Amino acid sequence: MTIGHGGKRSGAGRKKGSGAFGEATKVVRIPESQVDTVKQWLDNYKQNLSDASLQQLDALSGMVEEAEQLLPLYSHKVIAGFPSPADDFVEARLDLNEKLAPNRHSSFLLKVQGDSMRDAGIFDGDILVVDRSQSPQSGKIVIAALDGELTVKRLAIRQDGTFLLPENPDYPEIKVSEENDMVIWGVVTSCIHQF
Template sequence: MLNHGGKRMGAGRKKGSGAFGEATKVVRIPESQVETVKLWLDNYKEHVSDASLEKLDAISGMLEEATTTLPLYSHKVAAGFPSPADDYIEARLDLNEKLAPNFNSTFLLKVQGESMRDAGIFDGDILVVDRSITPRSGKIVIAALDGELTVKRLAIRQDGTYLLPENPDFPEIPVHSESDMVIWGVVTSCIHQF
């Protein structure tokens, strides 16, 4: 019987035998970027010793957690009468998880104008918008209406669809059948700085 093809015992590259001395993983890289990745890896290996690589990996893991999370204290802040403070850290909060749980479908927009002031959205605020959420009546949405971008509360009524401001100085905007409206996403959060 001929022994051709198929997997053979002991064949192939040994685990950990590569330039970095660790297991490898197959990754798809655009052909135009292969040389760039190879050069980066060569440069990385050349300038960092094996002992430093382990330390660097540990440090980068700690830095990544420290730079992407903030401490969340367990004590609630009284909006009425003051209460004694408690400095116990309950957890570390990743703002990406809190503000953008659907990270790949989330984007930010800066607000211009005062039409949503009574909803707590002010000129200069930054809105967190999620494209993956289905726009429903009552939700605050980013809509492109006849080529104009606006943030308004969506209202779907028996008499039609409306974009509602949250400021009595601004009129309701009816969406007519001949209107060209595309909803970009649903507003999930507003970042307001003092």
């Protein structure tokens, strides 16, 4: 007689997004001696996100969800050199939500202030699409709350530490120390720039 153990059972487990933070979770291995420290940090993090901040994030996420407008995508490519007559037929209808924020329930918008990310093509007044579900990895542009101040920078995780890097030589790189309180709000996936 064989008894099957293990594996995913249909309908078992917690439903996606039903946790305390309303988003998908990830299993990580933590040294047993640090479990209480991590739990306490998560409790503090949750308390520091005031109701107003959560409402603001929800409202911004709602803005992405509500803009269900399909726009025509023409099959002819635009040439940046000499002009060519455009084809008159539409290849498809493009949903900007699908293109800019495929993970709608975990995405929100932020407006940029300042020019520290100028060389990455992010300018003052641009609107950033930020995805909370993406893992903040070295090399990604992220929205970080550093000691209570929001900033957009490129994340660099190196042997000599964790850094938030500007994309403008007029600004210094920021080394994140253990004394700093840093929370990554999400990964920047798109930038909306108007002329």
